[in-house]
């Protein structure tokens with residue numbers, strides 16, 4: 409048998425980690441990554457956190473060009489894959505190539521859920537998924553412009569902070585009654601809201617958007633109560649939709665994303681999926697760390713190893729508004745048995761408990777402060793475990 413050709417569709421974090429895992433297991437393999445975006449794989453997370461930094465710097469690349477060359481991984485950037493022919497194991501690209509594969513991996517990621525509202529197609533309504541989106545947004549910005557962010561999830565909050573730091577007037581609108589509803593409870597959201605307001609960002613909670621006003625370009629955002637927030641730009645961030653089109657064309661099993669098992673295999677032999685495009689145990693994670701891990705597992709299995717994906721503990725760390733906070737594990741009060749709140753003058757921490765053990769924690773503090781809690785969750789410690797009591801006492805003093 410000749411050397412295997414592993415083809416990966418989509419050039420981002422899942423793809424890079426898969427390619428590395430393949431190379432680690434198969435020294436002789438041919439590995440090709442086809443990515444629609446024009447550049448080498450980069451750190452997408454920076455598009456909101458570092459919106460006003462140099463997004464074209466080599467510093468945001470996941471790996472430098474030289475690394476791919478050393479690993480003998482071919483990256484074909486700016487090339488869209490338009491079809492898969494599973495029956496003869498080939499793919500077709502937009503520039504007319506037909507490429508044969510032995511094993512295929514779909515790392516096609518996701519796109520942003522579209523805003524469906526009157527005015528959503530006006531000029532200066534933006535959403536950020538690709539570097540190109542960030543570039544065009546920045547090209548349209550004028551000094552003194554006012555920005556309205558629709559969606560108060562982590563990405564919306566981080567984008568708001570980037571604009572605020574860059575000196576723009578920012579308003580953030582969230583339909584539910586708290587910011588970052590997936591990560592924070594009401595109290596933590598209230599603390600964050602106060603800190604955002606103190607630094608000049610206007611926060612509207614529990615307010616749906618009726619429409620975006622303007623004739624050619626954005627002039628304002630009209631809320632459900634009829635009030636209008638004047639602004640020159642709208643940036644929305646209201647969730648993601650996995651890119652499943654290629655998979656659908658060849659009849660793979662699809663839920664929200666491409667269904668995969670713990671080995672990252674799809675319903676078709678020799679075709680795998682990983683990252684934001686994949687759905688594992690009824691869930692599309694939509695997280696950087698998960699895409700990394702799923703990519704590694706897929707790559708290793710494609711190259712003959714036998715490893716299983718175990719969902720990583722969801723960890724959100726945010727440093728926005730000079731208010732470091734963390735949310736780890738299961739923090740849904742409707743699902744957990746109970747919770748314990750530790751509140752002193754300076755901080756707020758809430759531990760969520762299921763079957764007697766800590767299953768999630770929300771707290772204000774940096775990555776370092778979150779570590780003991782992460783360990784406690786992983787080890788299944790009880791809330792009164794001596795290790796944890798000590799930490800809490802130390803924090804209190």
Ligand SMILES: Cc1cc2nc3c(=O)[nH]c(=O)nc-3n(C[C@H](O)[C@H](O)[C@H](O)COP(=O)(O)OP(=O)(O)OC[C@H]3O[C@@H](n4cnc5c(N)ncnc54)[C@H](O)[C@@H]3O)c2cc1C
Nearest residue numbers: 418420421422444488489516517518683684694695696699
């Ligand atoms: C602004 C922003 C901020 C974020 N912040 C965080 C954060 O703080 N923490 C966190 O955990 N996650 C964050 N995320 C999510 C995180 O970036 C994703 O979970 C991660 O990038 C998923 O990686 P992926 O490899 O699955 O796919 P993606 O990064 O979505 O990349 C998929 C790639 O495949 C390409 N592609 C798709 N179809 C084709 C095709 N047919 N042919 C060729 N190429 C194709 C796309 O062009 C794209 O380049 C953020 C995302 C965004 C947009």
